[in-house]
Structure formats: structure tokens, C-alpha cells
Amino acid sequence: MLTVWGRATSSNVQTAMWTIGELGLAFERHDIGHAHGGNDTPDYLAMNPNGLVPTVRDGDGAPMWESAAIVRYLAARYGDDRFWPRDPVVRVQLDMWAEWMKTSFGPLFSKQVFWVLLGRAANTDAAAFSASLEALKRLAAMLDRRIGAGPYVGGEHLSFADMVIGTLLYRYYTLDFDRAGTPALDAYYARLCARPSYREHVMVSYESLRTQP
Numbered sequence: 001m002l003t004v005w006g007r008a009t010s011s012n013v014q015t016a017m018w019t020i021g022e023l024g025l026a027f028e029r030h031d032i033g034h035a036h037g038g039n040d041t042p043d044y045l046a047m048n049p050n051g052l053v054p055t056v057r058d059g060d061g062a063p064m065w066e067s068a069a070i071v072r073y074l075a076a077r078y079g080d081d082r083f084w085p086r087d088p089v090v091r092v093q094l095d096m097w098a099e100w101m102k103t104s105f106g107p108l109f110s111k112q113v114f115w116v117l118l119g120r121a122a123n124t125d126a127a128a129f130s131a132s133l134e135a136l137k138r139l140a141a142m143l144d145r146r147i148g149a150g151p152y153v154g155g156e157h158l159s160f161a162d163m164v165i166g167t168l169l170y171r172y173y174t175l176d177f178d179r180a181g182t183p184a185l186d187a188y189y190a191r192l193c194a195r196p197s198y199r200e201h202v203m204v205s206y207e208s209l210r211t212q213p
């Protein structure tokens, strides 16, 4: 049994939860963070000194944090060779895109677009926002070319890389802003939306984040 600490509205919690859902693992999740609080207690900080969510424990194993590390652990431990290719030569071609999402597309979109549009980011300068949208268009076009015919990031089969890459697309496609024309990425997102685990764990309203602390 996996125990997950983290609110359903957190994109990083969603990444972990979607993975758990796709792998069909048993879990219990506790709402922690933002309006729920609970991530600044001594007990929580002993598990995760960052005071962030998610934190995950597998049985009575040591607590894990950093959502992408959690995805890799779950995939390596419970996924088959398609979800977590055992061959490092194959796996790195997926992992570099997962890492790219966490370090390039993800921070740009979340910090410079998502939180700005939700009215929660300090940087709302119009020129800076427009530059961020142009930069995001270039990254979206890169991802569009990678996806190509897909159907998934690694080609024929869903993998751990989709968990890291696909989560933010829900916010990306449901917010109203000027996006790049990316037919392959659009089709990929539509395929994710057809997956029950994506619908359950990722397609979660973020409206409460506009107002809650």
C-alpha cells in the first residue's frame, strides 16, 4: 500500500497519482498543502524537509519526495519493460524529455504563464508575459515534433515519461492564452484525456488556486 501526502490540486501530486493509477497500485492519499496546511508540522518536515507535496511512502519504506523521482521509483519497481525500459539506451531517450519537461517547459509554463493567468504571480509585466508566451511556443513546437505520430512520447507504448510530460498539459490546454499550432501535441493531449487515470487524477479543477493562500 502506498501512502501519498498531497492535495489533489497540486500538479506534482497529480504526476505521482496518475502513475499510481496507470500502474493499478493500492494507495491512500491525505490532503496536505495550500488551504489544507499540514506541510509545516515537525512530523511532515521529518519526512520531507522541503515542506512541499507530494511525499510518498511505499509500505513502511523511507519517505520519498520530488515527483519525478517518485515516478521513476514506481515505474522501476512496478512497471513493465514498456513503462520503464530496462535498457538504459532506450530509457534515456524518454528520460531526457521527462527531464526537459521538469526543467524547461514546466517551469516556464507554471511560473510565467499559469500563475500569472491565475493572478497569483508577481511578474505581470505585459512585455515579459508576451516574451514568455513566445518562448513557450518554441518549446511546444519542439514537443510537437517529438510526439509526431505518437501515440505516446516513447512511440507505441505509454511510459513513465508520459507521466512527467502529460500532467501539465491539462492546465496548458484549459487556460485561455495564445498557444502555438501543434497538431501532434493536441492529438496527444486528446489521447491522454481518454485515459481514466488521467481524468481522475490530473483533470482536477485549479479554480480554488486563484483565491486560496
Ligand SMILES: N[C@@H](CCC(=O)N[C@@H](CS)C(=O)NCC(=O)O)C(=O)O
Pocket: 010, 011, 012, 013, 032, 033, 034, 039, 051, 052, 053, 054, 065, 066, 067, 068
Ligand atoms: N520539485 C518538486 C516540487 C514540489 C512543489 O513545488 N509542490 C508544490 C505544489 S505543486 C507545493 O508543495 N506547494 C506548497 C503547498 O502546496 O502548500 C516536485 O516535483 O515534487
